[in-house]
Amino acid sequence: MTRLLELRRVNAGYGEFKVLHDVSLYVDKGEIVAVVGPNGAGKTTLLRTIMGYTTLYSGSVVFKSVDISGKRVHERVALGLTMVPEGRGIFPNLTVEENLLAGAYLERDKSKVRERLELVYSIFPRLKERRGQLAGSLSGGEAQMLALGRGLMTSPMLLLVDEMSLGLAPKVVLALFDLVVKLNKEYGLTMLVVEQHVKNALEISSRGYVLENGRVVLEGDGRSLLSNEMLKKAYLIY
Amino acid sequence: MSVGGVLIAILQQVMDGVFLGLFYAIVASGLALIFGVMDIINFAHGDLVMISAYFVWLISTYLNIDPLLSMLLVLPVLFVLGLAIQKGLINPVLGKEPLIQIAVTVGLGFVLQNIALGYFKAEPRGYPNPVFSEGLSIGPFVIYESKVLSAAISVLVLFLLDQFLSRTKLGLAMRAVTDDRSSAMLMGINVGRVYMLTFAIGMVLVGIASGLWMEMGQVWPYLGTSFSLVSWVAVALAGLGSIRGLVVSAVIIGIAESMGSLISPSVKMAVVYLIFFFILWFKPRGFFAKR
Amino acid sequence: MSGPEVILRVENVTKRFGGVVALNDVTLSVGRGEIVGLIGPNGSGKTTLFNCITGVYKPDRGRVFFMGRDITGLQPHEVAKLGIARTWQKVRPFRNLTVLEAVTTGALLRTDSVEEARKTAVEVLELIGLPREEWGRLGSEITLMEHKLVDLARALATGPQLLLLDEIAAGLRPHEQERLAEVIKKVWSDRGLTIVVVEHVMRFVMSLSKRVVVLHEGRVIAEGPPEEVASNPRVIEAYLGIKPV
Amino acid sequence: MLTRSTLLSIALFQAALLAVGFLVSGNNYYMLLLTQVALFASFVAAWNIIGGLTGQLDLASSAYMALGGIVTSLLWMRLGLPPVVGVWAGGAVAAGLAVLIGIPTFRFGVREVWYALMTASLVVILNNLFRYFMGPWDFYLPNKWGWLYLRPRTYFELFIIVDVVLLAVILVNIYITGSKIGYYLRNIKEDELVSEAIGVDTRLYKLIALAIYSFITGAAGFLQVVIYSSFSYRLFDAGLAISIAIMGIIGGLGSISGAIAAAVVFRALGEYLRSTLGGVFPGLDLLLYGVALIVVGILKPEGLAGLFNQLRRWWRK
């Protein structure tokens, strides 16, 4: 397997406020990797660091064997990396469809854009119903679907998803996990997800990291983490 | 005056108002674009028009060509100037408190005014014989060439702008950036570049407006103050980012101003702004506001 | 409705947004002291219902009664004063207030003394279990999920009779949810609150509420004790997908 | 203890101001300048209530100032009401108008830029209306002097009056900040919808802030008339209103010490530049003033208050 992403002893944070301490992790091509941890552990900060939103004090972020530590966010996106942000970050004054089209901003081939649009609509039929509505007036769950859909429109090599199933109805969550597996298998989409459904997430992941207070305290493949007693207790995996 | 006379008077004033409004629309368009996309409260807009009008005047008198022609020569200069201003002044205050932006842009306004004052002196400067300086008398009505021209160019440019924003990818990117800057980056949108382009295009619109102005009037260092607030009011009435709305609201302002002139030209702006008050009370986010 | 006194009654409420009918003739009652779960697929109108109750939206049709009083169309602050507090699904972060200040502001609804309000705020924060070192932090320095807890604290500080919680547990880890559920139960019993919980996390809803109302496309499609609702085929079909664990 | 330190700083500030007053009391130029600076600082400090605390971009300061000043003057000239009494009426009229306009404005939820533009337009509207009804003329205050008319014979006494006003505005600011109103106002600044939901009558509190600010501004407006010795419709000056708001922001929103510092520094700087450079390189003074605004805006967007905090932190280290 080829290494897609690697973080080497990363220290990062906001201004003077350091959040991540010596975090190292990697994602191989074709993997689904889960990051779990309590509130305020630094999961969001981790993803934001990979995208280049935070201050990196030391360490490096390597993507496709290129050190991207100095690159700006949109340059990282152009390399095939994108994120579905926490809090969704949809464009409230654009319609649902415009949001999705914005996702395919870098794609020049119009037919490919159409194809992807159809794919997203088939995954989230709800969005198709609401295609002309301003995204700002969507319900919480609809907005989450839109954020995910828009992430897929970018067609990245590696997709980072923060709080993937946040606010989605149970039925949709179940479908979503199936979908992730499907996208991973059929389209070879590699993902790094932050997820509160720890069990489901670890079940579909090849590997997982546990983050606490800005440090990686545990890592391993999905199955072994699932059976880790400490984790079981701390995260109430049933 | 007879009833017919009154009717003619009103019709003429409305006509004047429509033309004036369409001119205001083009003056405000740059502001609308910059505010709509970058959410920058630019109080130096009028002063940018002023500086640009000086450029037009310089070229016109130097080459002895019509302001509309020199305007074409000025546009590239303004484009570059726009890039520079964006990079140096606007970028650092993006997303900051609105009043910080006001402070910086008011500062910019002061700088521009006084550079103009120092360099061009205080005398108004105008091009004496523009091509479109005649008027047409049709029955009791007067139609001014320069106004018809500026209205036509304004409508055309605004139409193109509207199409550009709603139809093109860059337009979509601009609107996306307005909505959520950091998410836009996640689409691979080079936000910095979009901003620079926006400001530069805004400056081109400013250039067009100044060219049309120099076809009719003169420029002096404080010309900007005549345009700043009224442009803002047009943009606010229209509602954010709505170009079509801008045309409508600018025409309303133009008519209000022209009718206000009938009461007394000294208080015409009071009429304009009173109408602005009432409209905002009932449409707090402007006519065509999406938010 | 028989049984306990009805504290909240929503009667035939309809709310449209353009072509979208977000609420379609919804009628429901909440008894004093109840914890009611309100569930339903995404976009089924739960948040809209909260907005109609708290005065953020005015229903197109129908009435809302609180403690026997018609509160339809009141301003949100009037509703709050009467004793309905809420939390927000879309986190509305504050940036330049500290956590303590934010919660204190909530408590000022029932008193004019800042000092007293601060005491209330401290109590509530302790109850919720937000660590003390977080209290002095500015809103811009805490995480999105922490905002939700502060939101809850602020709502509680207003001294409500009825508390409307919109996906308060979303984004929390399971054990944090568990703890939150404990807190809510404690507040509920301590203060004799009535609570309506909107949540997609079934464990959370089920563990809290004795009665669950299910919305689907703006209509109430089921109502009853959790287990009963969870096995209702329509609910499974529309919402749950499979029976929850 | 911190409170005492704040009080101490107010006392120190007062002492320093008065000391400067004595030092320059022999020189009318400096005395007048000092008085103008202190009056300007009072306007900025009053603006802080609506702009800094409540977060409403109010650009109508000069409207209230002019209205209050003109009403007070007219009451004096027409009805013989001495300004010591008249200023209260002036303030009340200013506040009355502010509230009258504030009610629909806040009711319909006009906010942010729209509010800023409405208030900026208000200045122009009043300017035009007064122009229409009182013509372009300047009206001169009667040739009567004395404390009763808030129009002492010497600049020094005038300075004392202005200084008392400034002190009062500072204390009002501080009182509000620490009270329930202050909490509510700051919460409104953060998020109006959330404030509503926790029981804040946002319209009412915004009106309260607006009323206090416009009352103070209106009452102090007469002092502006005293400095001019005359009034005309030109007192409704959009540029002045904007610069008052800008001083508020340059000072650091919500920070009263910053607001006053900004008013003092910029007003004095402006005058210094005018008087040293105005005659040599015309316009250079305003140009530099513009540059200063830009530089402060870009480099120190948290305003002078930010600078103060930094200094304080550095001091403690």
Add this chain to the structure above:
Amino acid sequence: MYKEWVGFMASKPSRTPLIIAIVVIVAIVAAALGYYIYTSKPGPTPSPSPTPTKVKIEKVVIGVVQPLTGPYAIFGREAVDAARLVVDIINNELGGVRSLGGAKLDIVVEDAGTSPESARLAAEKLISQYHVPIIYGAYISRFTMAMGTVTEQNKVILVTDALVDDLANQGWMYFFRVAPRASAHGVSAVDFVMDMAKKYNVTIRTAVIINEDSVFGTTVSNGAHLQLVKYGVEVSSHITYPYDITDMSPIIDQIKRLNPDIIIAVPYFSDGVLFAKTAKAAGLNPKFIAGAGACGFTDPDSIKAAGDAVLYYTNTYSYNPAKPTEWNKKLVSEFMRRYGKMPTEAAGEVFYSFFTIYEALEKAGQMFPDDPLNPDHLRQAFLSLDLNESNSIAAQLYPTGRIKFAPNGENLYAGTAVLQVQLINGTLTPVVVWPQPQEGVQPVFPRPGS
């Protein structure tokens, strides 16, 4: 700071009033003390350069306050240029003030800024810092009014180039104005038109007056209005507008509908050009368009901007640049040599006002050799002047050729010239056509083709 106060308010509420009271008391006591000290020391009457007897006066410093920034800067800057020129001529060619032992003149320039407030500060500064005995300025009447209270209190002579009538009615003792007051401009414009109408047999029944709405514009136009009424001409409309107007067409269309015989216009600058251009486009063509105090019609720069739109427009002028006296020719050519343009009114007013000051200083030196710069002595010197073209340079520069002050400081022989824009050798040139046309020039009346 905020938190500090909360703590303060919350924890020790009872002490608040006490501490506030203490602060207030301290402040008041300090103030009272200061006031006591302040009043008990010898009064700070800033005496204008005390000149002990027999001490030779090296130079006389004249304060110049002019708007150098803001919308009126155009005038102020020209005035300052002119003042420099005149002072150089007096010092170098006339050898300074001879009766003061050849004392040189010097000027200190202060920017009047953009408000009366700053103009007043400027005057205070000149007096406190430089102890000037004479101030010249400040072109804008309101600014001048603000300055006047200061100069009067400090007994400093104020020679003004602001024209509004009211200035002379303030009962000021140390105030002098050589230039023709505003209403005289309006009167002159009407007199000129009616004079021409009689001469060329044109009937004039109706007029429209249009003016920018400043105090100046209003005063001038009121003067014209009254004068028109005197002549029995009907004023169909009197329109005012703000000087920074950007669209004249609603006004022009209105005037067109009224179709008056003549228009008396009192524009500022760019509005004057805008008026002319729009009137031309609209085909507005009354029998005559006369400006009063209308810089925007005849100033070289506005002619450059307006082109032939202002052909045959006239304007009353506080100064007659074409006056065929020796000194006037000299000053005009010196000014053109130094600054590359024709002097306009602002400069002209400086020319004759400064030479009047010069004559007054000479007079003071003769009348009061012991203390010539004493304000009351200076005042008497001014009042004793009676200048005409044969005995003074100043009068050679003045349109009417005579200068003598009334007790209120107003020139008894004030008057204006009228300039008309004519096509001379293919260039648009302002020429003097009234009261006496300059050499080789005839007024064009009525407007050709009307």
